[in-house]
Amino acid sequence: MTATDTTAPTTSRPVVPPPNAVGESALPELRAMWWETGMRARADAGLRAVFAEIPRLVGTALGIAWRADRTRTLVVAAATVGAGVMAAFGLLATQRVLLELFSAGPTPDRVLAALPALSLLAGSAAVRAGLGIVTGYAQNGLSPRVDREVERRLFETTTAVQLQAFDEDAFADDMERASRGSSSVISLVQGAMNLLAGLAGLLAVTVAVVVIHPLLLVALLVATVPGAWAALKAGHQRYQTYMAGSVRRRRLWILHRLMAERPSAAELRTYGLRSFLLDLYDKVMGVETRIQLDLARRTTTTTAIGSVVGGAATGAVYLLLGVLLLNGHIPLAAAATCVVAVQAAQRSLAAATFQIDRIYDEGQHFRDYDQFLDRATAHMPPAAGSVEAGPLAQLSVDEVTLTYPDRDTPAVDKVSLVIRQGQTVAFVGENGSGKTTLAALVAGLRAPAAGTITWNGHPYAELREQSMQARIAVVTQDYHRWPFSVATNIALGDIDTDAEPDRIHAAAVKAVAHDVIAELPHGYETLLDKTFADGQDLSGGQWQRITAARGFFRDADLLIMDEPSSALDPRAEHALFQAIRDRQGRQTTILITHRLANVRHADRIYVLDRGRLVEAGSHDELMGSGGRYAELFTLQAAGYQSASV
Numbered sequence: 001m002t003a004t005d006t007t008a009p010t011t012s013r014p015v016v017p018p019p020n021a022v023g024e025s026a027l028p029e030l031r032a033m034w035w036e037t038g039m040r041a042r043a044d045a046g047l048r049a050v051f052a053e054i055p056r057l058v059g060t061a062l063g064i065a066w067r068a069d070r071t072r073t074l075v076v077a078a079a080t081v082g083a084g085v086m087a088a089f090g091l092l093a094t095q096r097v098l099l100e101l102f103s104a105g106p107t108p109d110r111v112l113a114a115l116p117a118l119s120l121l122a123g124s125a126a127v128r129a130g131l132g133i134v135t136g137y138a139q140n141g142l143s144p145r146v147d148r149e150v151e152r153r154l155f156e157t158t159t160a161v162q163l164q165a166f167d168e169d170a171f172a173d174d175m176e177r178a179s180r181g182s183s184s185v186i187s188l189v190q191g192a193m194n195l196l197a198g199l200a201g202l203l204a205v206t207v208a209v210v211v212i213h214p215l216l217l218v219a220l221l222v223a224t225v226p227g228a229w230a231a232l233k234a235g236h237q238r239y240q241t242y243m244a245g246s247v248r249r250r251r252l253w254i255l256h257r258l259m260a261e262r263p264s265a266a267e268l269r270t271y272g273l274r275s276f277l278l279d280l281y282d283k284v285m286g287v288e289t290r291i292q293l294d295l296a297r298r299t300t301t302t303t304a305i306g307s308v309v310g311g312a313a314t315g316a317v318y319l320l321l322g323v324l325l326l327n328g329h330i331p332l333a334a335a336a337t338c339v340v341a342v343q344a345a346q347r348s349l350a351a352a353t354f355q356i357d358r359i360y361d362e363g364q365h366f367r368d369y370d371q372f373l374d375r376a377t378a379h380m381p382p383a384a385g386s387v388e389a390g391p392l393a394q395l396s397v398d399e400v401t402l403t404y405p406d407r408d409t410p411a412v413d414k415v416s417l418v419i420r421q422g423q424t425v426a427f428v429g430e431n432g433s434g435k436t437t438l439a440a441l442v443a444g445l446r447a448p449a450a451g452t453i454t455w456n457g458h459p460y461a462e463l464r465e466q467s468m469q470a471r472i473a474v475v476t477q478d479y480h481r482w483p484f485s486v487a488t489n490i491a492l493g494d495i496d497t498d499a500e501p502d503r504i505h506a507a508a509v510k511a512v513a514h515d516v517i518a519e520l521p522h523g524y525e526t527l528l529d530k531t532f533a534d535g536q537d538l539s540g541g542q543w544q545r546i547t548a549a550r551g552f553f554r555d556a557d558l559l560i561m562d563e564p565s566s567a568l569d570p571r572a573e574h575a576l577f578q579a580i581r582d583r584q585g586r587q588t589t590i591l592i593t594h595r596l597a598n599v600r601h602a603d604r605i606y607v608l609d610r611g612r613l614v615e616a617g618s619h620d621e622l623m624g625s626g627g628r629y630a631e632l633f634t635l636q637a638a639g640y641q642s643a644s645v
């Protein structure tokens, strides 16, 4: 399952409301989107909370960058500070230039006198630009390393947690948010660096201004703070408005998927849903447009107020400068430098404000990532044992029970059975009776809540994980269509061994997949992913053959096949079960199927009902006892008999 799949509309939930339910309160089942988390927190937080969290977020970001690449982090930090120093230096040089230019004497002499300061000014600007290039270069090199560090940590976790973690709704939700959070980290790191650069610029201007004239610092604050406050306020307002439209946007997103993507394309046409969906889109979009217009109006007002206040404050500063100048409190050069400084400070402050906004927002997503990694530790498997599994002689299931989260009744209830080497056993029973769950327990994919399963007398927990995995192959009912070549799709069955073409071919022949593969444009090298050039898709039955080949590819002591033939045509089904029978006496097979004719040859058939083992025996024994198996078998056989009459 991919991270995004879980938010996709599923057929079991009423995703699209009836046409008359497109009001504001429709679709109550839609939860807040994972990508809105940061926005919502930002909207609810208020400005003070935003500022309070910034130092911690910046620290975290820098820590990640440091772990990912120390050299580049140091280079960026040094270049950032260097650029700040150069900015201060440049301002002081500006004042020097102006001082010389405004001094008494003939113009050529004044220009000549200003030349050394001018060259210092040009030099500092050049060094600053150079440092900017160095920072950009180092940051570009840092980004992929940070991405890799963060993403890999996420994937290391998601591929290690126990299967049962995926049963929990909250875990799936957490994981989606964490994947969004992982892509936030680089923005967070960049934002932190840029914020430092902005603050360094501001500090530089402040230092330079204080050196020129301490009073000018007050002027600087008056001129810059209203603008910065207005910018943050406007951002806050934007987020709040954004949050107000979250459900509508999600609705639009779902409609987009329904109208433009492949899974719903066929049903959209067969049921003639085009106008229905387009109408729905128009209605939702109408509401969304109104919201957007309102947002634009409010943002413009805030920005305008900010600009007016900021402009007035700047005007007041210039007025103050004029007064100070006229009264002879500051020299002309200092006043002119102050004008330059105010502009530089406003630029730096605008940059810093923007970065604060960005850091806070991305920081919320990053927190999801961080918390997910924390919570995932609870789902990690316990430390595996060190006993080598060894060739299977006997597998015992003893009083095993498993109940899924949020379920009242156990899916497998105190089941005990013994499977011996070379046996073919079948698990049969009606839908939901617990066959797949029992197979998952036997395969070690899930741990029982009670009871034990032993391999040659060793409880699973004592076995070295890899040694056990190498001896078990599982063909699941809900197999995955891996977006790789046919050969790789088969070789995945035993990925730790060499995938020689002969082995792949032999597995494909056993699973009646070879002829299908031979007809594909590139045979075994055909890419089974329609979204790539030259990629192919297969029919359900063809996919099932490839999946069975994957199971045969590992020469496993124990092969578990869960409904391996549900989509196969009769000829392919017959051949597949022949291949399964060929294992009998040599290797062990657990078969799960509703087509009871295929389990007649099994050494032992276990019948499950609501998680309990209710019958066990050979086909003849079970038919003789006239129990549930006999009932199901007779019912199925009657269908064929009446058809043949």
Ligand SMILES: Nc1ncnc2c1ncn2[C@@H]1O[C@H](COP(=O)(O)OP(=O)(O)OP(=O)(O)O)[C@@H](O)[C@H]1O
Pocket (backbone or CB within 6 Å): 167, 404, 405, 407, 411, 429, 430, 431, 432, 433, 434, 435, 436, 437, 438, 477
């Ligand atoms: N991941 C899960 N989370 C919660 N309940 C589950 C989960 N998987 C299965 N169940 C429930 O556990 C019970 C046993 O399911 P299981 O898939 O083992 O049955 P089955 O006999 O293999 O059914 P089928 O013949 O339909 O494949 C059912 O009631 C099912 O709804």
